[in-house]
Amino acid sequence: MATLAPPASPEQVATATTAERGSSLWHDAWLRLSKNRLALFGAGVLVLVSIACLAGPLFSSYGYEQQFLELGASAPSAQHWLGTDTLGRDLLVRTLYGGRISLAVGLVATLVAVTIGVVYGAVAGFFEGKVDAVMMRIVDIMYSLPFTIFVILLMVFFGREIILLFVAIGAVEWLTMARIVRAQVMAVKRMEFVEAARSLGFGKSRLIFRHILPNIVGPIIVYTTLTIPSVMLLEAFLSFLGLGVQAPMSSWGVLIKDGAEKMEEFPWLLYFPGAVFSLTLFSLNFLGDGLRDALDVRSSKD
Amino acid sequence: MFRFFASRLLQSALALLIIITATFFMLRFVPGGPFTAEKAVTPEILRNLEAHYGLDQPLWKQYADYLGSLLRGDFGPSFKYPNRTVNEILGDKLPVSLELGSLSLALALLMGIPLGIIAATRRNSWIDYCASTFGMTGLSVPTFVVAPLLVLALSIHMGWFNASGWYSPEDRVLPSLVLGFAYAAPISRLTRGGMLEILSQDFIRTARAKGASELRIIFKHCLRGGLLPVVSYLGPAIAGILTGSFVIETIFQIPGLGREFVNSAFNRDYTLVLGTVILYAALIMMLNLAADVAQAWMNPKVRLAR
Numbered sequence: 001m002a003t004l005a006p007p008a009s010p011e012q013v014a015t016a017t018t019a020e021r022g023s024s025l026w027h028d029a030w031l032r033l034s035k036n037r038l039a040l041f042g043a044g045v046l047v048l049v050s051i052a053c054l055a056g057p058l059f060s061s062y063g064y065e066q067q068f069l070e071l072g073a074s075a076p077s078a079q080h081w082l083g084t085d086t087l088g089r090d091l092l093v094r095t096l097y098g099g100r101i102s103l104a105v106g107l108v109a110t111l112v113a114v115t116i117g118v119v120y121g122a123v124a125g126f127f128e129g130k131v132d133a134v135m136m137r138i139v140d141i142m143y144s145l146p147f148t149i150f151v152i153l154l155m156v157f158f159g160r161e162i163i164l165l166f167v168a169i170g171a172v173e174w175l176t177m178a179r180i181v182r183a184q185v186m187a188v189k190r191m192e193f194v195e196a197a198r199s200l201g202f203g204k205s206r207l208i209f210r211h212i213l214p215n216i217v218g219p220i221i222v223y224t225t226l227t228i229p230s231v232m233l234l235e236a237f238l239s240f241l242g243l244g245v246q247a248p249m250s251s252w253g254v255l256i257k258d259g260a261e262k263m264e265e266f267p268w269l270l271y272f273p274g275a276v277f278s279l280t281l282f283s284l285n286f287l288g289d290g291l292r293d294a295l296d297v298r299s300s301k302d
Numbered sequence: 303m304f305r306f307f308a309s310r311l312l313q314s315a316l317a318l319l320i321i322i323t324a325t326f327f328m329l330r331f332v333p334g335g336p337f338t339a340e341k342a343v344t345p346e347i348l349r350n351l352e353a354h355y356g357l358d359q360p361l362w363k364q365y366a367d368y369l370g371s372l373l374r375g376d377f378g379p380s381f382k383y384p385n386r387t388v389n390e391i392l393g394d395k396l397p398v399s400l401e402l403g404s405l406s407l408a409l410a411l412l413m414g415i416p417l418g419i420i421a422a423t424r425r426n427s428w429i430d431y432c433a434s435t436f437g438m439t440g441l442s443v444p445t446f447v448v449a450p451l452l453v454l455a456l457s458i459h460m461g462w463f464n465a466s467g468w469y470s471p472e473d474r475v476l477p478s479l480v481l482g483f484a485y486a487a488p489i490s491r492l493t494r495g496g497m498l499e500i501l502s503q504d505f506i507r508t509a510r511a512k513g514a515s516e517l518r519i520i521f522k523h524c525l526r527g528g529l530l531p532v533v534s535y536l537g538p539a540i541a542g543i544l545t546g547s548f549v550i551e552t553i554f555q556i557p558g559l560g561r562e563f564v565n566s567a568f569n570r571d572y573t574l575v576l577g578t579v580i581l582y583a584a585l586i587m588m589l590n591l592a593a594d595v596a597q598a599w600m601n602p603k604v605r606l607a608r
Contacts, residue, residue, distance in 0.1 A: 141317045143538065146582045148545040149563070153325070153575070156567040157332035233444055240446045240549055241564055253446075260450035260553065264458055274447040281442035 025218070025295075032294040039290020042283035049280055053099035060093045076268060083268045085258060095273050098250035102277070105165060105251070106232040112170025113231065114224050117177025122208050124178070125185030136182065139175050147172045151234070155243040165244060169234050177223055184216040218295040225288035229281045236277065252277040306598055307591075314587040321583045322372070322576075326365055329572045355381065368576075377577035382569045388577040391562065396581065398468060399558035402477055402550070403543050409482030410489055410539070415532065417486070418493025422501060422528070423520060433490055440487020445546060449480045449553045466555040477554045481546055485539050492535055497528035526600055533597045537590035544586060 033039055076083040082091040124135040151168045158164055188194065189212055197211045213220075232252075238244035239253025240260075252273050259270030352358045356367060371378060377388035421433035453476065457465040463476050500506065501524060509523050548560035555561075559578060566574035 137313070141313060145317065145321065146541055146545060146579070146586050148548075149579055149582055152548075152564065153328065153567060153579070157328070157570075229442070236444060237446070237549060241552065243564075256447060256450075260446065263450050263454050267454060270447075270450055270454070274451070278443045278447060281444075282438060285438055285441050 029218070029291075029294040033290055036290040036293065038286040039294075042286030042290065045279060045283040046287065049099060049276070049283070050103060053096045053103060056096040057093055057100075060090070060096075082272045083266070085269055086262060086266070091255075091269065091272060094250045094255060095252070095276055098245075098252045098255050098273065099276065099280075101162070101245055101249065101251040102232055102235060102253070102280075105162070105169070105235040106228045108166045109169040109173065109231045109235070110224060110227045112166060113173040113227055114177055114220070115174075116170065117174035118181050118213070118220060120174065121178035121181030122185050122213060125182035126189060126204065126208050126212070128186065132182070136179075139178055143175055148234070148237075151238065152241070152243060155238060162245065165235065165238065169231050172234070173227055173231055177220070177227065180219055180223055181216065184219055185212055188212050188215050222288060222292045222295055225284065225291055229284040229288070232277075232281065232284075252280075303598065307595060310591055310594055314591055318580070318583055318587060322369070322580055323365075325576055325579045326368060327361075329575060330361060330364075332570075355379070372580070377580075378573040380571055380574050382566070382571040382574065388573050391574060392559070392577055392581055395557060395559040395562045398556060399544070399547055399551070399560055401474070402481065402547055402556065402558060403540070405474060405478035406481035406485070406543050406547075407540065409478055410485035410543075411532075413482065413486035414489025415493050415529070418490040418532075419497055419520065419525075419528075421490065421494045422497035423516070425498065430494075433494065437487045437491045440484055440490075445480050445484050446549045446553065448483065449476070449550060452476055452480060453553070466553075468554070468556040468558075473554075477550050477556060481543060481550050484546065485543060488535065489532055489539070492531040493529065496531040497524055500524045500527045530597065530601050533593060533600060536593040536596070537586075540589045540593070541586045544582060 074084045082095065084090055085094070120135065120139075124132045151172060154164065154168050185208075189207075194207060194211055197207055202211070235244055235251065236253030236256065239251050240257045242257070245251040245254050255273035256270065256277065259266075259273055263270040349358070356364060359367070368378070375389075377392065380386050380388050380391060383391065417433045417436065421430040424430055453463075453465050456476065457463045463472055464470075467473050497520075506519060506523060509519050514523070545560070547556075547558060548564055550556070551558045551561040552564070559581070563575070563578040563582070566578060
């Protein structure tokens with residue numbers, strides 16, 4: 001190099017150190033994620049769909065249960081952008097309202113599942129030994145149970161309440177999270193800083209929740225993102241069987257069910273809800289995959 | 303190996319007992335009975351009905367009686383179809399669901415594994431991208447969207463298949479294709495991941511250095527290890543295919559166990575619900591056990607870990 005580098009000014013030193021601090025796990029992950037176009041696309045679509053579902057109905061003059069019986073099922077038009085269903089209800093408004101329910105189920109049930117899974121997995125991984133063996137054997141057994149069947153029974157017998165739907169789905173989907181958290185906790189608890197914290201006399205719950213769990217937030221985020229689509233699928237599956245959300249409320253599963261029943265004459269009733277639902281699931285899966293690659297959760301060289 | 307198998311068998315039997323017990327008591331404690339829907343049943347008739355089905359006995363005795371008859375292979379009478387036993391109904395419906403399930407599983411493996419292998423060996427080629435698009439589609443577009451769309455396109459517009467029913471061999475095509483496709487997607491992803499993992503190992507480089515052909519490397523050296531993730535996924539996949547058939551059987555109006563289960567739950571036909579749950583649970587556990595054994599056979603690590 002012919003050019004002489006000027007001596008580093010104090011500001012440059014400062015930026016260098018912040019850059020160094022900035023290139024933490026999260027910064028790296030963000031850089032990798034921002035290069036993944038599919039993941040960004042997914043994130044963008046999710047933001048758009050969420051805003052549309054939350055705000056969209058406010059700008060519409062139609063209610064989700066408002067019927068225009070004389071109109072009946074009408075194809076998309078200037079008044080009803082996505083058309084109307086057989087009772088003359090505006091499909092766009094119903095799709096957006098349905099999205100609220102589907103997204104809410106996705107978020108709340110995932111929250112239930114993640115909470116159970118993280119606590120269960122952390123306890124099993126932290127205590128190891130007999131506790132772990134028993135807890136994980138229970139998970140093994142539950143993995144092999146036909147859980148969907150129990151969710152169906154619950155929904156049939158105890159009324160089709162949305163709250164119950166949240167809990168039932170959440171209670172089913174925590175198993176994978178528990179396994180992942182357990183493995184991660186086992187790895188992290190052997191590190192020196194945990195040893196140090198232990199030697200300072202911190203209690204077990206403080207060790208788990210303040211020292212170990214914050215270090216495995218990455219995998220938890222990734223699998224949370226990947227749990228949401230499977231939870232939403234289960235909700236739609238139940239609604240499709242008539243066991244989930246009940247009319248006149250709507251969810252994407254309910255709308256797809258209606259659409260599938262009437263697709264011969266009124267195919268748009270199937271197309272739009274199906275497309276929005278699939279697009280949302282695509283986005284969640286892309287984002288989840290992107291996060292997994294960005295946070296390098298799997299140790300494989302894939 | 304034998305100890306492994308025996309302990310797994312014991313575990314399954316225990317889990318089955320738990321399921322039977324849980325379902326039995328859940329059904330007894332839910333509000334509303336199988337005869338509440340019947341209109342104008344006088345208390346007297348209700349008592350007679352309950353006596354006829356043994357519902358007036360103390361709960362523990364009902365439970366013991368039920369377990370006893372289960373051991374004899376008797377699922378009891380159906381509450382809703384007075385002339386039929388649960389055994390007859392299950393015997394009618396199970397073969398249909400098994401046929402649909404095995405066709406779907408076979409299709410899923412036949413589509414997913416080759417696709418995953420090709421994607422792994424031609425990494426980052428167009429075929430890899432096609433495979434990953436395929437995988438994403440399978441994960442994101444649910445069967446109850448794919449199935450109606452295919453019916454609309456291929457049955458209603460093109461007239462190639464019947465829109466519903468389960469009579470001729472052609473009627474098998476659409477349902478098993480849709481259900482198989484949903485599981486081909488994760489299988490192709492798992493195969494690709496597993497194969498890539500193995501392909502990056504040192505012993506593969508050694509094999510290459512010794513001049514082994516690419517085909518030999520794939521089939522002789524990689525496949526056994528590379529398919530391990532798929533084998534461990536088989537258990538959940540089978541459970542998923544069996545329960546996934548609820549929706550498929552509803553859409554295509556297939557007279558299988560899945561549709562019967564949902565109907566029996568709506569009808570509160572206790573014995574039929576119990577029978578279906580037990581049958582499903584036993585089936586899924588048996589197949590899980592088979593998948594576990596296959597896994598232990600392919601991967602010594604699993605055997606030694608216990």
